[in-house]
Amino acid sequence: MSEYFEKIKPIIFIIPALTFAVLFFIIPFILLFYVSFTKGSSYFFQPIFTLENYVKITTNYIPDFRNTLMLAALSATLDVIVGYPYAYLLLRKVRFLSDFFRSILMVPLLGELYIAYGFWWLFLPKGPFSFFLESIGISPFAILYTPVTAALALAIYTLPFAVLQMGINISQIDPVLEEASSCLGADRFRRFIHILLPLSLPGLMSGWFMAFGWNIGAYAIPYLMGGVVVGQRVLSIQIRMVGLLMMNYGLAAALASSLVIISLIFTLISLKVSRGVLI
Template sequence: MSATQTQQLQAVRSGHTLGELEKAKAARDRRTYIALLLLALLGLLMSFVLPLAYMVRMSFNAGAPDGVIIETFTLDTYIQPLTDHYYWRITRDTFRMGVVVGILCVLISYPIALFLARTTSRFKGLLIAIAIAPLLTSAVVPTYGWMVILGTNGLVNSSLQGLGLIDVALKLTNNMTGVTIGLVEIFMPYAILAMISGFGRLSPQLEEAAGSLGASKFKIFTKVTLPLSLPGILTAFLMVFVLSISTFITPRLLGGGSVQVLATEIYDQTAGLLNWPFAAALSVILLVLFGAIVAVYQRITKKIGGS
């Protein structure tokens, strides 16, 4: 007996027409979807919207030197970071760090992601697992590893001095150089995953067609492969940029207190100075910076999609 015949039999037994049963089923499905949607919205409200609203409201309070929060409505917490050169420099360094780490991650991860997306090896799953395996560990572990590798007596300096390439150890920690190296290695798996998922527009047939028309491999890459993989590249850059400007552990440990970015300054204002309103204002500024980059990303992707 087919499904239609079964429904007709059920309609006859219940005294309803088939159309009435279908309407009842559609109404029941609609109620289920609405219930699930309300649950999702409630979870989003409790876990994101309310904490964000609390943070924004906190940013308009005033913080006393003894850590007491004064309930008021003032713009002083925004005026100071927007007028003080020190905080302009922190914001600039945060933005620059995110851009540099994002670009380096994309450049290094692109060949790996392209290979993993194209390979037909039976070990493809294993290779992808190896590429993203660092995600299984906390960022603290590779950060401490880089502190040992890049230290004054670490592996890099010891090897270069042993080969006679340098006489004085290079300063690779407690500065932005070490932080950048550490962040690039930590966030490469995110870039690889983002690019693999964004390579859906890549078509081997188009590359074969370009080759059959006499295009060189370099021209095929620059005119076909690279333009089609741009959405994945932009997604990877955005993800790494957002993670970089909001990270705290690596700038604090590899920076050794010499590297100040918005995340470390927010922590110092919260845990050290107990100035929660000012920390909230810096968090809002970080959120605005992130929103500006997302807006630019959407504009570029829309332009690419329309071209």
């Protein structure tokens, strides 16, 4: 009996997580995908198969896809630019303060909404940023409702995920390699270019793709940072407008399905790239 229990023990432990994933992820996505191929307008849902929703996406919502991808790419790039040195310093240079820096890194995980409101208050026309510019003699300029503030806020929100991916990779690079190159006369710049950067490139790419896939579905930050402005709308905001305001559930489901698929693709790419790092 004990031998039989030992064999099925892994399955028993997997069942709760598998049940949760099926009930709250797989089944809802299947229903969402099904609704995306149906007609729906006003308050009525019509279970009639149609490709009209996806045709509308390719004709009317390409700018929203472009805005979403550009914003996600910009914020992911900022994550890599800031997160790579942060991960390196955390793991190689300031280990005695590692707990402090890890605590700072966890602050953005408090929630997307808190970061959105924080940036909204910071860049108000009469907010701290404008006051700082005036104090140093620079005329304040509008930055709140622009893609720049949205990209900055998103970069801060997803920075922990990028740092985690890059940090795992950097921690597995043997410092002896850098020490050996130093003994051979290589300066810091050459050690970085020829040793550290090539070996940490998989983690860097994985961090970029992870942040990109996460940023695609962001809603609160783009909404408060100007996402409702015509020409700056991203898919998450457009889904809300189509589903709740226009009551076109089929089209909203098609937009949401497209967003989930794009995000899933980039998340899988991130896992594929980091597979060599995590093993």
